[in-house]
Amino acid sequence: xxxxxxxxxxxxxxxxxxxxxxxxxxxxxxxxxxxxxxxxxxxxxxxxxxxxxxxxxxxxxxxxxxxxxxxxxxxxxxxxxxxxxxxxxxxxxxxxxxxxxxxxxxxxxxxxxxxxxxxxxxxxxxxxxxxxxxxxxxxxxxxxxxxxxxxxxxxxxxxxxxxxxxxxxxxxxxxxxxxxxxxxxxxxxxxxxxxxxxxxxxxxxxxxxxxxxxxxxxxxxxxxxxxxxxxxxxxxxxxxxxxxxxxxxxxxxxxxxxxxxxxxxxxxxxxxxxxxxxxxxxxxxxxxxxxxxxxxxxxxxxxxxxxxxxxxxxxxxxxxxxxxx
Numbered sequence: 001x002x003x004x005x006x007x008x009x010x011x012x013x014x015x016x017x018x019x020x021x022x023x024x025x026x027x028x029x030x031x032x033x034x035x036x037x038x039x040x041x042x043x044x045x046x047x048x049x050x051x052x053x054x055x056x057x058x059x060x061x062x063x064x065x066x067x068x069x070x071x072x073x074x075x076x077x078x079x080x081x082x083x084x085x086x087x088x089x090x091x092x093x094x095x096x097x098x099x100x101x102x103x104x105x106x107x108x109x110x111x112x113x114x115x116x117x118x119x120x121x122x123x124x125x126x127x128x129x130x131x132x133x134x135x136x137x138x139x140x141x142x143x144x145x146x147x148x149x150x151x152x153x154x155x156x157x158x159x160x161x162x163x164x165x166x167x168x169x170x171x172x173x174x175x176x177x178x179x180x181x182x183x184x185x186x187x188x189x190x191x192x193x194x195x196x197x198x199x200x201x202x203x204x205x206x207x208x209x210x211x212x213x214x215x216x217x218x219x220x221x222x223x224x225x226x227x228x229x230x231x232x233x234x235x236x237x238x239x240x241x242x243x244x245x246x247x248x249x250x251x252x253x254x255x256x257x258x259x260x261x262x263x264x265x266x267x268x269x270x271x272x273x274x275x276x277x278x279x280x281x282x283x284x285x286x287x288x289x290x291x292x293x294x295x296x297x298x299x300x301x302x303x304x305x306x307x308x309x310x311x312x313x314x315x316x317x318x319x320x321x322x323x324x325x
Contacts, residue, residue, distance in 0.1 A: 004210060014034050014036070018031075028073050028105060032110060043122055044070075045122050047126075076102055090178060091219050091221065121142040124150075125151050144251070144306065146306060149286050151230070153237070182220065196286055198287045247275065252269075252277070253288055254266045255280075256281060
């Protein structure tokens with residue numbers, strides 16, 4: 001699928017678009033960007049649920065300015081990749097293991113043949129949770145990972161009831177229906193006031209305008225099956241032995257005003273990592289990379305201290321206790 005372009009959201013120069021196929025036969029849209037100077041390393045971006053590559057043009061440009069090759073792709077069922085259901089407004093997978101197939105395909109077909117090492121990963125929300133599972137279950141090729149508001153747990157008023165409802169509806173064969181009270185409209189179509197994603201009106205409305213014009217890229221609420229699968233993955237994260245088995249150094253940035261993912265669950269998880277560091281971001285909502293300039297500047301300060309172009313730099317950051325920036 002051809003990327004979307006808007007005057008206030010231009011695509012960075014040097015982007016290459018390709019379609020790759022997963023082991024189970026789904027097509028994924030992948031973009032690879034090469035800096036003008038000598039590339040120092042590669043950063044792969046893994047986006048959150050319902051997100052699309054076009055949303056990250058600004059972040060891609062900032063990584064290119066740091067001389068990184070950037071790889072970004074749309075997960076199955078969203079953005080410009082193949083949708084899982086005939087109703088393309090529904091965000092659905094039956095098992096989060098499906099996302100690992102997407103990750104494997106990008107590594108095999110894009111990173112291995114085209115991208116200089118070392119490789120680093122930058123994941124947001126659902127993309128962060130998928131990276132965590134990847135680092136736990138196999139020998140990951142990524143030297144370090146930066147996770148923004150990772151989906152380690154969700155902010156829910158009645159979590160046990162939500163888990164019971166998702167499990168029951170799934171067992172009744174209703175996994176492909178929208179979650180109760182869910183619908184087709186993306187979050188960006190519901191207005192800036194009291195949105196759970198960002199306090200930056202310009203970046204919020206920039207995305208809303210793009211998705212209104214390019215509705216082929218938009219996605220509504222998740223299905224019961226997606227929620228059931230997400231709960232199954234997050235249940236693993238609650239076991240303290242799970243993070244202790246992860247050797248990959250991780251920097252976790254948690255938002256102090258996150259209404260979507262549980263920042264305190266992220267702090268607890270990080271405390272059990274072999275090599276983990278957590279930074280709280282005051283005043284930030286769920287999407288740190290779509291926040292106001294001063295919040296994003298704090299993110300980039302932490303990123304630049306942790307993600308080096310050569311092995312061995314940034315280790316001092318991991319030794320420091322949790323802090324606010």
